[in-house]
Amino acid sequence: MTDRRAAMSTPLTLCMGNQALAFGALKAGVAVVSGYPGTPSSEILETIAEQVGLHHLVELHVEWSTNEKAALEVGVGAAFAGARALVTMKQVGLNVASDALMSLPYLGVKGGLVLIVADDPGPISSQTEQDTRQFAAFAKVPVFDPATPEEAFAMVQDAFDLSERYATPVIVRPVTRVCHGTVPLDTDFVPTPRKASGFERGARWVVFPQRAFEGHREILERLPLIASEFSTSTFNTVSDTNPNAPAHLGIAAGGISYAYLHDALAALERRDADGFANGGDSRGAGGGLHGLGPLRLLKIGTPFPFPEARALEFLEGLSEVLVFEELEPVIERELLQLVGAHRLPTRILGKLTGHTVAAGENSVARIAEQLGAFCAVPASPQPIDVTPTNALAGAATGAGATTGAGAAGASAGAAAGAAATGAGGGDATTGASATPAPPELPPRPPVLCAGCPHRASFTAVKRALRGRKAVFGGDIGCYTLGNALPLDMVDTCLCMGAGFTIPQGMDRVEPDVCHLGFVGDSTFFASSLTGVVNAVYNRSRVTLCVLDNATTAMTGSQPHPGTGTRVCTGEALQSPTQGATAGREAQAQGTTGTRDTAPALSIPTILRALGVEQVAQVDPFELEKATEAVRTAVDFDGPSAIVFRAPCITVAPPKPQPTVAVDTCTNCMSCIRVLGCPALIVRAQQVTIDETLCYGCGLCVNICPFDAIAAPASADSAASANSASAADSAAPADSADDGRRDG
Amino acid sequence: MVERASENLDIVIAGVGGQGTVLASKLLAQAALLEGRMVRTAETIGMAQRGGSVLGHVRIGQAHAPHAPHAPHAPHAPHSSHAPLSPLVPQRTADVLIGFEPAETVRALGYLRDGGTVVTALQVLEPVSATLNGLPYDGNAEIAWLRALAAAPTGRRLGTLVTVDGAALCAELGSTRVLNVILLGAALSTGSIQLAPASLTRALRALIKPTYVTLNERALRRGMEATS
Numbered sequence: 003m004t005d006r007r008a009a010m011s012t013p014l015t016l017c018m019g020n021q022a023l024a025f026g027a028l029k030a031g032v033a034v035v036s037g038y039p040g041t042p043s044s045e046i047l048e049t050i051a052e053q054v055g056l057h058h059l060v061e062l063h064v065e066w067s068t069n070e071k072a073a074l075e076v077g078v079g080a081a082f083a084g085a086r087a088l089v090t091m092k093q094v095g096l097n098v099a100s101d102a103l104m105s106l107p108y109l110g111v112k113g114g115l116v117l118i119v120a121d122d123p124g125p126i127s128s129q130t131e132q133d134t135r136q137f138a139a140f141a142k143v144p145v146f147d148p149a150t151p152e153e154a155f156a157m158v159q160d161a162f163d164l165s166e167r168y169a170t171p172v173i174v175r176p177v178t179r180v181c182h183g184t185v186p187l188d189t190d191f192v193p194t195p196r197k198a199s200g201f202e203r204g205a206r207w208v209v210f211p212q213r214a215f216e217g218h219r220e221i222l223e224r225l226p227l228i229a230s231e232f233s234t235s236t237f238n239t240v241s242d243t244n245p246n247a248p249a250h251l252g253i254a255a256g257g258i259s260y261a262y263l264h265d266a267l268a269a270l271e272r273r274d275a276d277g278f279a280n281g282g283d284s285r286g287a288g289g290g291l292h293g294l295g296p297l298r299l300l301k302i303g304t305p306f307p308f309p310e311a312r313a314l315e316f317l318e319g320l321s322e323v324l325v326f327e328e329l330e331p332v333i334e335r336e337l338l339q340l341v342g343a344h345r346l347p348t349r350i351l352g353k354l355t356g357h358t359v360a361a362g363e364n365s366v367a368r369i370a371e372q373l374g375a376f377c378a379v380p381a382s383p384q385p386i387d388v389t390p391t392n393a394l395a396g397a398a399t400g401a402g403a404t405t406g407a408g409a410a411g412a413s414a415g416a417a418a419g420a421a422a423t424g425a426g427g428g429d430a431t432t433g434a435s436a437t438p439a440p441p442e443l444p445p446r447p448p449v450l451c452a453g454c455p456h457r458a459s460f461t462a463v464k465r466a467l468r469g470r471k472a473v474f475g476g477d478i479g480c481y482t483l484g485n486a487l488p489l490d491m492v493d494t495c496l497c498m499g500a501g502f503t504i505p506q507g508m509d510r511v512e513p514d515v516c517h518l519g520f521v522g523d524s525t526f527f528a529s530s531l532t533g534v535v536n537a538v539y540n541r542s543r544v545t546l547c548v549l550d551n552a553t554t555a556m557t558g559s560q561p562h563p564g565t566g567t568r569v570c571t572g573e574a575l576q577s578p579t580q581g582a583t584a585g586r587e588a589q590a591q592g593t594t595g596t597r598d599t600a601p602a603l604s605i606p607t608i609l610r611a612l613g614v615e616q617v618a619q620v621d622p623f624e625l626e627k628a629t630e631a632v633r634t635a636v637d638f639d640g641p642s643a644i645v646f647r648a649p650c651i652t653v654a655p656p657k658p659q660p661t662v663a664v665d666t667c668t669n670c671m672s673c674i675r676v677l678g679c680p681a682l683i684v685r686a687q688q689v690t691i692d693e694t695l696c697y698g699c700g701l702c703v704n705i706c707p708f709d710a711i712a713a714p715a716s717a718d719s720a721a722s723a724n725s726a727s728a729a730d731s732a733a734p735a736d737s738a739d740d741g742r743r744d745g
Numbered sequence: 746m747v748e749r750a751s752e753n754l755d756i757v758i759a760g761v762g763g764q765g766t767v768l769a770s771k772l773l774a775q776a777a778l779l780e781g782r783m784v785r786t787a788e789t790i791g792m793a794q795r796g797g798s799v800l801g802h803v804r805i806g807q808a809h810a811p812h813a814p815h816a817p818h819a820p821h822a823p824h825s826s827h828a829p830l831s832p833l834v835p836q837r838t839a840d841v842l843i844g845f846e847p848a849e850t851v852r853a854l855g856y857l858r859d860g861g862t863v864v865t866a867l868q869v870l871e872p873v874s875a876t877l878n879g880l881p882y883d884g885n886a887e888i889a890w891l892r893a894l895a896a897a898p899t900g901r902r903l904g905t906l907v908t909v910d911g912a913a914l915c916a917e918l919g920s921t922r923v924l925n926v927i928l929l930g931a932a933l934s935t936g937s938i939q940l941a942p943a944s945l946t947r948a949l950r951a952l953i954k955p956t957y958v959t960l961n962e963r964a965l966r967r968g969m970e971a972t973s
Contacts, residue, residue: 014778016771016774016775016778016784016786126789149830150830179787179831179832179833180832182787182788182832183785183786183787183832184770184771184774184784184785184786184787184788184832185784185785186778186783186784258831260830261830261831261832262831264829264830264831265829265830265831265835268829269835269838365833365835365836366831366833366835367835367836367837370835438890438893438894440851440890441851441886441887441889441890443848443851443852443887444848444871444872444874444875444880444882445872445874445875446761446796446797446798446848446849446872446874447797447872447874448762448796448797449796449797449873451796487874487877488877671879674876674877675877678873678877679873680796680873682876683871683876684871684876693921694921695763
């Protein structure tokens, strides 16, 4: 980053919100950082690791932990020993870490302990729309909710300070749009991890019931003090759109909703200035915003403990308040409670009253619309759909028939609708008839990449079980996309680890059906070991399929205990590709790690050690062998396992591409119908391999019933890499990030 | 009044995961930053990116504050003087839509303001589902519809439409990976993006591996010529 900055004449660097969060922690002198990957949080820890390499910060420890619970407990240990510790995860990861989190405030901390828990309204890459603000209140842990990446940078620093002063863990909860938004930021400093004061033995660190009772009292004493401090914080502000006119209406907004509100107000004012202002009745004439009237605004950046004094200042003299926040009505409930306790005549409107949308993300348009309705002025010249939408609607069902118009979600419909009504530029009546109807767009749901080894594994299992009744448990990772047609190989998906335990329950109900569970390699270590022990102990007749692609693919290729690499040791300075390769080589050589290489835990060895008697490891691209291994496993009387081992295309170079022999190919479409590979396309009525997408996996060569797809004769390795930096060059790497937890 | 560009410049980039849209956003943002302007971007990075539809949002404001602001300041009227705080371009406000693929361009058209500029590649990427279902998709209907909108006598829904034969230009340049920079060049040449080409060139040098800088500089120039 420093080199790049030197090439520019500005002290500012473009930083993603996750980088801003990382730099905030570095600025605060963080000394121990742990986490588990999960979109949208993954780049926080990676940014810190990068800085460790850049500045050779040997005194700063960074690790990808096995799962979020381990990560939090590592952070707790560091904080008990007086260091500043940061723990990162996504919202569902907090569920895994919750056992530790719930007890922690009772003990408190010595060094500052900050958890960054990224929420995902939408949800865009998650299995829930849970709200960490509410989780924080449940755990009695203060929480910060940044509106922008700049604010996230500042908040992390304040969070460490608060954590240490009150000896409490603190949560910072950015949402996806903050994590993945980019802004210019001054990151030109050399991080200096704070020296830790060391662990001091004492009764306070042991959570006996007596300690829990005392701890509870300590919590109840400090929360009001923190709330009162929050009431003067610059993260929580009250302002008037027109300081010269008294406002009777108020708007409260939390986190990123405040940024949307800011832009919605700007848009509405611009519209007024443009003469868009209309004949609607304005309830408060004479305000700064002509149509809307004077408004008082409350920005909440620290929702728990709630800054009551600041909120009361805001409520003074208001008749109605509209609350904008994503997910749970946290601020709305706090205001309702305040109004009740103080017998104020203010009506609080929001999700609970149906005035704002209950699920999904907010947006400038949505807030402008609801703001207009609240102020009794038509807010917007175009209709805005306020029904909850999900940007990925249809994605989960992939190419299934149900996805017709839904796959690309909200924007598809919006495009058509907006274009159709918009030809008149504000005069919809003339435009609608003059504009031709928009074409029906092909849905484009996410799919497994061309060359993905999961496609081969799923194909092998499918072939092995042809004609037999089978149910496939799925888990969290890229391979959840195996749900899409034509693979259709994921029947259930609940949470990390459930891929192998749900089939165990099903098998008790329908023992005549073959039950298989698919988990990724990172998921295997994070959440599946207890499930394996459970199957062995209870003698379950289920088959575990570990899709070992040598990386945590969906979240951006992080190392895990099976890769033989860590995020921040000697190999941290290598690219992920080199790191993963080194790890695989180490494993192939049977070495369990050197000074510079982490031990590569062998999944088959672990499975055997846990008591699984039937364990096979296969290369899924050796289709016949893999298929046979599945048959053997499924017929085994007891728990069995197959480890499908082939690297993700993001950590392995492409191979020479096969070609379709036009003379032999009958265009029967078998390859396309069986594999659904994005590189297999029909061009000019001929099945063709798209040379920009094909990774040379060769799976289609084995599938073609007419042997019309030929493996390449010579090794003429392809693909000149793009232009960009590593994160952007190769096709799938453009996605650098992705997905839900795991791989 | 509708066509009056606000002092802020909103750009939406639409494409398919893997086409290089993220780099395109970064280049625009970097160029804006080099010109001393405030900029915010947001990307679709998530599950949708595995070959799915992706959007990039680039919001360029006026000069950024000399000291990077900590907390977002409380808004005081007039708000319009402020650069945007939120990362996503609202529906119907984008000044420019850069589409990497015909269906994706049309899918994102709702973001375009009335009278805005559309730059789109002509080459289609056939979704797996379309291949599977045997549904015809060649992009012709999408391009025809965009042309009809641009030519509509009654409306200014679409102000300027530029179509770019990205595949041909990529072939000419000898790389399939420079579509993003070609399209940026084409967008610059429309005059709808008030950034100096020199800033884009500097951004290329700042963000792209040295080995590929020359190729991408050529792609930028070729993209700019393609529309003249």
